[in-house]
Amino acid sequence: MRENLQVAQATEDHHHQQQHKLATNLSSKLAKTRVTAKIHIFVLCIFLLISASLSWIFFTFVLGESRFQVTSVFTRDTNKSATTITNIPKTIPLNCTLLDNTTTQTCPSNYPTKFEPTISSSETCPGYFRWIQQDLKVWQETGITRETLEKAKPHAHFRVVIKSGRLYVDQYVKSYQTRDVFTIWGILQLLRMYPGQIPDLELLFLCYDKPAIWKRDFNKTRKDTWPPPPLFRYCGHRDAYDIVFPDWSFWGWPEVNIKEWKKLSVALQEGNRRVKWKDRIPYAYWKGNPHVSTPIRKELMRCNFSDNYDPMVRLYAQDWRSESKKGFKGSNLEDQCTHRYKIYIEGEAWSVSEKYILSCDSMTLLVKPEFHDFFIRSMVPMKHYWPIRQNSKCGDLKFAVEWGNNNTDKAQVIGRQGSDYIMKNLEMKYVYDYMFYVLQGYGKLMKLDVTVPENATEVCSETMACPITDGSRLIRQCMDDSLVMSPSVKAACNLPKPYGDYELKRILKRRQSAERKVMKWTDEYWNLRSGK
Numbered sequence: 001m002r003e004n005l006q007v008a009q010a011t012e013d014h015h016h017q018q019q020h021k022l023a024t025n026l027s028s029k030l031a032k033t034r035v036t037a038k039i040h041i042f043v044l045c046i047f048l049l050i051s052a053s054l055s056w057i058f059f060t061f062v063l064g065e066s067r068f069q070v071t072s073v074f075t076r077d078t079n080k081s082a083t084t085i086t087n088i089p090k091t092i093p094l095n096c097t098l099l100d101n102t103t104t105q106t107c108p109s110n111y112p113t114k115f116e117p118t119i120s121s122s123e124t125c126p127g128y129f130r131w132i133q134q135d136l137k138v139w140q141e142t143g144i145t146r147e148t149l150e151k152a153k154p155h156a157h158f159r160v161v162i163k164s165g166r167l168y169v170d171q172y173v174k175s176y177q178t179r180d181v182f183t184i185w186g187i188l189q190l191l192r193m194y195p196g197q198i199p200d201l202e203l204l205f206l207c208y209d210k211p212a213i214w215k216r217d218f219n220k221t222r223k224d225t226w227p228p229p230p231l232f233r234y235c236g237h238r239d240a241y242d243i244v245f246p247d248w249s250f251w252g253w254p255e256v257n258i259k260e261w262k263k264l265s266v267a268l269q270e271g272n273r274r275v276k277w278k279d280r281i282p283y284a285y286w287k288g289n290p291h292v293s294t295p296i297r298k299e300l301m302r303c304n305f306s307d308n309y310d311p312m313v314r315l316y317a318q319d320w321r322s323e324s325k326k327g328f329k330g331s332n333l334e335d336q337c338t339h340r341y342k343i344y345i346e347g348e349a350w351s352v353s354e355k356y357i358l359s360c361d362s363m364t365l366l367v368k369p370e371f372h373d374f375f376i377r378s379m380v381p382m383k384h385y386w387p388i389r390q391n392s393k394c395g396d397l398k399f400a401v402e403w404g405n406n407n408t409d410k411a412q413v414i415g416r417q418g419s420d421y422i423m424k425n426l427e428m429k430y431v432y433d434y435m436f437y438v439l440q441g442y443g444k445l446m447k448l449d450v451t452v453p454e455n456a457t458e459v460c461s462e463t464m465a466c467p468i469t470d471g472s473r474l475i476r477q478c479m480d481d482s483l484v485m486s487p488s489v490k491a492a493c494n495l496p497k498p499y500g501d502y503e504l505k506r507i508l509k510r511r512q513s514a515e516r517k518v519m520k521w522t523d524e525y526w527n528l529r530s531g532k
């Protein structure tokens with residue numbers, strides 16, 4: 001975002017000088033052409049109207065229509081390209097004004113429906129983008145027909161329809177807390193970021209933690225089950241077909257006082273600087289809710305105590321209800337970068353806490369996850385985190401902490417590389433770019449007439465945010481903080497080549513071999529201690 005602003009500022013300085021040049025250039029060119037004088041005057045009038053008014057709407061319209069010209073000019077000649085930089089978006093705040101004599105919020109028509117980014121991207125997207133095609137591959141041959149899509153409906157909380165850049169929602173079930181609200185809000189911000197670039201589509205979204213479309217239930221040889229229904233969710237599993245999408249917390253989780261990611265990641269970086277790694281408590285820290293349906297976190301809590309040795313962990317049960325009463329003073333994430341090691345462990349499925357834990361510069365002790373969110377799949381054990389086995393957590397944790405305290409330089413490097421991964425690869429722009437490519441890829445698979453269902457309602461940032469008044473201040477705060485104020489001047493990053501089968505196997509092998517190495521060290525240590 002900061003980058004966008006700088007770009008906008010730099011180009012704005014240009015803007016006024018270029019305006020003049022543009023005018024002289026164009027008028028001399030026009031003089032050379034042999035068209036009738038009337039047309040000259042007419043065209044000039046229009047041109048002068050445009051440049052005089054400096055209205056970005058006109059520029060968006062004119063340049064947006066001549067797509068080819070803008071891009072080809074930009075890539076061929078840097079001097080001429082300056083003329084395209086007149087395409088600067090104005091910031092467009094929410095317009096909560098109600099129409100005369102109405103009480104219901106309507107979607108305004110002043111937001112551009114089309115915008116051609118002026119700065120083509122020279123950067124390649126982070127490695128985790130390479131999984132997008134993998135997630136969509138199962139529909140590559142068949143596409144997604146109406147029949148295939150509707151099979152996902154019984155699982156879904158809501159349907160999102162995007163048609164001509166407008167978004168419609170048909171809600172079937174209310175989700176837990178505001179997961180659905182912020183998921184839809186996120187897609188709306190994507191539309192504000194890249195107007196005119198998201199294809200028409202229909203998608204079904206499930207807000208639960210666990211996947212629903214298990215591979216074992218679908219088989220290519222059984223035509224009645226094939227292809228599986230496409231269902232969007234927050235995390236995936238190697239045995240499931242669910243499509244992975246960024247979770248609501250990037251736009252906020254007001255119920256537990258978690259701010260939207262852009263603001264929170266800055267706070268985390270500041271919190272991170274407060275205590276130097278070497279001055280941090282040389283123990284592994286975890287704070288969370290142990291009462292989830294799987295036993296894994298309760299097992300973890302038992303690592304807190306041992307008769308025979310110092311278990312090297314500091315584990316705390318988070319009671320959200322009492323935290324909420326105390327105003328969340330004890331649960332600020334940015335105040336939790338106080339230990340050299342931090343534990344990540346799944347709950348019902350993947351946990352939102354992952355990005356917060358990883359961004360502390362503390363070495364993350366990652367209990368082998370069963371599920372994956374969209375960004376974890378390119379993380380490498382012993383580079384970004386230390387792997388912990390599920391079935392011998394306590395022993396693995398103690399060894400990892402002791403090892404880190406014996407090898408502080410190496411442990412610090414792993415901690416920092418983990419945080420760098422999050423801070424660089426999980427910039428909000430990339431989160432939007434990831435959504436952009438998932439939806440573009442998904443949109444290409446649509447083999448149906450995208451239609452707005454009779455019970456769906458059009459939703460925009462105004463209809464979601466404006467009616468929220470004092471009662472849910474935190475919700476409105478998260479929305480205001482994460483509102484995309486203008487189309488992106490910068491195009492989406494360049495999508496890297498998807499993984500081939502061979503590459504995937506190699507990545508898996510490399511991960512396993514790193515994990516095996518750690519396992520061997522750990523077992524040797526414990527065998528020695530028990531005198532085996």
Ligand SMILES: *[C@@H]1O[C@H](CO)[C@@H](O)[C@H](O)[C@H]1NC(C)=O
Pocket residue numbers: 077078079
């Ligand atoms: C751009 O314009 C400047 C001065 O107007 C000129 O010196 C320069 O050679 C031009 N560059 C290109 C790439 O045409």
Ligand SMILES: *[C@@H]1O[C@H](CO)[C@@H](O)[C@H](O)[C@H]1NC(C)=O
Pocket residue numbers: 095096097098099108110
């Ligand atoms: C805001 O919306 C109202 C009602 O739709 C409209 O009359 C007004 O012009 C809009 N304001 C801006 C700045 O677009």
Ligand SMILES: *[C@@H]1O[C@H](CO)[C@@H](O)[C@H](O)[C@H]1NC(C)=O
Pocket residue numbers: 100101
């Ligand atoms: C709004 O209501 C007033 C009084 O009820 C009426 O005079 C006016 O014509 C209405 N305006 C519109 C745009 O409907």
Ligand SMILES: *[C@@H]1O[C@H](CO)[C@@H](O)[C@H](O)[C@H]1NC(C)=O
Pocket residue numbers: 215216218219220221
């Ligand atoms: C699909 O069915 C075939 C034949 O019934 C079987 O050989 C194959 O293992 C099945 N595949 C999966 C993924 O269950």
Ligand SMILES: *[C@@H]1O[C@H](CO)[C@@H](O)[C@H](O)[C@H]1NC(C)=O
Pocket residue numbers: 301304313314315316317
């Ligand atoms: C774990 O141990 C720490 C320090 O010894 C203690 O403060 C904490 O309350 C314990 N947590 C649980 C869940 O027993």
Ligand SMILES: *[C@@H]1O[C@H](CO)[C@@H](O)[C@H](O)[C@H]1NC(C)=O
Pocket residue numbers: 399402403406525
């Ligand atoms: C750490 O160093 C101590 C003292 O040298 C040693 O006893 C212990 O085994 C070491 N632990 C690990 C995990 O390397």
Ligand SMILES: *[C@@H]1O[C@H](CO)[C@@H](O)[C@H](O)[C@H]1NC(C)=O
Pocket residue numbers: 453454455
């Ligand atoms: C639309 O909603 C009405 C009332 O809730 C319901 O009876 C109807 O079946 C719904 N239509 C569809 C297509 O789901």
